[in-house]
Amino acid sequence: MESTKVLLLLLAIQNIVLAYQVRYDNHAVYRVTPKTRQHVEVLKYLEKEGWIDFWTPLRSNAYPVDIMVAPGVKRNLEIMLEDYGIDTTNLISNVQEVIDEQKGLTKSRSLDWNNYYTLTEIQNWVYKLSENYVNIVTVDNVKSYEKRNVTIVKVSFNSSATEAVFIESNIHAREWISSAVSTYILSEILNSTEPRIVELRNKYNWYFVPVVNPDGFAYSHEHDRLWRKTRKPYGGCFGADPNRNWDNHWNEFGADDNPCSEIYSGPKPFSEQCAKNLAEYLTNIPEKIRTYISFHSFSQLILIPYGYTTEHLENYDQVYNISFNAAEVLKSRYGTSYTVGTITDVIYPASGGSIDWAKATLHIPISVAYELRDTGKYGFLLPPDQIIPTAEETIDSVLYMVEESQYL
Ligand SMILES: [Zn+2]
Known part of the structure; x- marks a missing residue:
């Protein structure tokens, strides 16, 4: 009897913990x-x-x-x-x-980009793709701290392709528009009959990591819509900023040593499993990556390396011109304006991000981050009816960048 009571109590506590929701009433x-x-x-x-x-x-x-x-x-x-x-x-x-x-919107079972989807829904969709496109779509997983899958999708229409495009999103958990856009692009690369897309999918292998930070992303769906970091415990606080955690000028600028800070860089480079394991995966990709794109939100920016210096290094001039033109291409669809520049020039010095590491370590000609819509009206809470227009204008500019990358 006593043990039944204890069990019931434990179950009740578990339910409370599971149902725990951070609320932002009147914030x-x-x-x-x-x-x-x-x-x-x-x-x-x-x-x-x-x-x-x-x-x-x-x-x-x-x-x-x-x-x-x-x-x-x-x-x-x-x-x-x-x-x-x-x-x-x-x-x-x-x-x-x-x-x-x-939250109140009804959504279809499979991704239709009229809504935001959970980690499980996105991963199930990806696995379905690998069943439906045998020999074209392959799925790999690396692990996060909480042992969730960081799912990596490879789209290969040409088994002898020697070059690749790499697209990642949702390294910051609450930036839901980022994985909505990357999955939309993945779907277009697979299904479109547009000659331009057909050409680019035959020329390159395309890699997509819709959710780089699955622990944080799941937490943002289940408990706190505005969660940004990973979920690894550090003292009394949880998570490091996985986009301050890459081993390139780690913790030099724009990061914080305080584990409770939103921009805590972690106790050492690659302390966050999702970033570390993804970096390892990237290092072992057989193709030469020519374009690396990291999607974030919000502010409508295209950011170029580096975040640790005010200097314009390596092929900055070329990448700036391509990014500037890509922003024009993006704008031509719905009039959405983007600002272009290095992380340091456009925001502030902030080091340890994925695009800096990718550029410096893998010598990728074009390595950029997009801060997607909007400019603050909704911020991280971009309404779902903006997913498709955001994705459409973004893919226009991504295709342009990938085309231009061949000249670098
Ligand atoms: Zn971000």
């Missing part, structure tokens, strides 16, 4: 523009005190930054920002409301 998102060095310091202080979360990175003064604010401090924060003369615009008045609206 607001503001765009603030610090105009002086003092303003920047005020914002840094507020983040340290836990009053605000940065949705976009804080740069120097004069650059707007998007911050999320908890309801308890909203009023005081507004007064404080006004006292300091920091310009403030309200972008989202209730974050939870936006999350709930998107």
